[in-house]
Amino acid sequence: MHHPDLPQPILFHPLKHHLGYIREFIATQACAEESAIISQLKTLGSSQLDLYLGELQVQQIAQETIAHIRAQEASTPATYRLYLSGSSSDYRLFSLSDGSQWVLRWGIIEERHVHLHPARYSQHTIRVKANSLKTAVAVSLAVRRYRRALSLELVNQVRTQWLGLTPIPAFPPNIAIGRLVQLLQC
Template sequence: MRYTDVPAPILFHPLKHHLGYIREFIKEQATAEEVTLIAQLQTIGSSQLDLYLGKLSTQQIAQETILYLESQHILEPEAYQLYLSNSEANYGLLTLSDGSKWVLRWGVVKGRHVHLHPARYSQHTIRVKANTLKTAVATLLALKRVSAAASDLSLINHARVQWLELAPIPTYLPEEGLGKMFNLLQQ
């Protein structure tokens, strides 16, 4: 799925912000070409991000957002831009049916002016380092190609160095950041 798989005018990056989507991505992309996987993982970036852990699908999130914007008469680009400009920070905040909060920003992709991502520290959301998320996803994808365990430091470092162009890590502790991410992705 890419952002174009949710209805316009929503701009949403599920590989960066939706745990359920990421789990499916790992299952579906296990046999994809490495170069394709690497390119997709690079779109996650390198800073911190907010990851939605809730039960709403990407389609449900988009539909609820559209319904809200329609009910407020701010779905059209001009009205939406005016709505955002009325805020000091140029963003809006939306609460969805499961109690999660979502940030509404201006989207820069033509036809997708509603840029949507989970709000920081919202219900059903955790703050994650992008490189930790990318390492976990890349390792689990690499794991499908070899016989090893997700906690195998050599496999983790292969994914980091060869796929992500990141420095190797000296140790791996299952109860810390990367280990917690492996657990989330494998549930």
């Protein structure tokens, strides 16, 4: 799922890759229908991903990316594909103004051929499991929605009922889900 308000040709999934956007999502979606929330969280997949923690806003990331591909003379689908094929792999790395590294790939959605996501282990980025991120977002939403304190019971309720995941046996704050919940606090 891409962000529909981003300028073409950018394909970027901020609910999966941008901490500031996720915080905003939690703040604005707490009262949304559960099915809509679940549907959006399922777009995060189940593998590992890279989450950008930096200060750049989603629109600024898109604009800097467009400036980069223009500077590379790779603005059209044909020139962009040629630009990607000029590397030894099917992607290119580049840096944004804050020093973070980003990956450019071929986007499969029409008119959004510039697929963008944070690079692995880049500055201002952490690597997380998608199920941990989904759980942390769902728990943060549930805390707001039900006005309940964070607890193992609430974590397992959203994991099983919203996400179709198995319950966890304990919820110490130092495990990935606990650290992510703390990070998502607005």
